[in-house]
Amino acid sequence: MPVIKILPHHEYCPEGAEISASAGTSICEALLEHDIKIEHACDMSCACTTCHVIVRQGYETLNEAEEEEEDLLDRAWGLEPQSRLSCQAILAQQDVTIEIPKYTINHARENH
Template sequence: MTDKPDTPVKPMTCITVQPHASLCPDGLVFEARQGRKLVDELLAHGIAIEHACEKVGACATCHVHLREGAEFVNPADDEEEDQLDDAWGLDAQSRLSCCVKVKGPALVVALPRYTKNHAREA
């Protein structure tokens, strides 16, 4: 009988999503695997965030505001900054959730009131 090596535990990040009238009325707190795209974690936890370009950073529909924890994730690169110029409600904490890799002990995310995608698919 061979002993199996202990499987390393992947670090987790506590994500708090602030209340949003239609996407997350009560807000949500969940644990997310570090290294995954924020958009994928939001979708996996039932938040139907827009992602019209299929999560490749080319449309700005997955725009979010990182209210806390942004210092733990990589900063936006020039391509993301260019896409963010087209986002609704842009502020200094704006990011594209498809470009943010989950990292750090905690992230607090606010979803914008609107997206630039006027027609929403079911």
């Protein structure tokens, strides 16, 4: 079972964390299942960029990004070459390390 190492984020995961998730699970689903409440304004339908993460290690082990995801990522704050939408990044058998960017572009943030 792969491990996702989450680097510290001031709001979602101040101490950082390591969580296990089944292969075939999206990074977003895994985070939410472990009470790391990453934003996902479009309910994981690949229609926004609020679940943007930067994959610091293990990027090449994830499924390949489709064109729709790549087009959306162009609008993400803090875009880097290893950026992915966590709702579209599917885990394989290898561990990954992710960073949740400091900011997100969400004009309709709920529950805050």
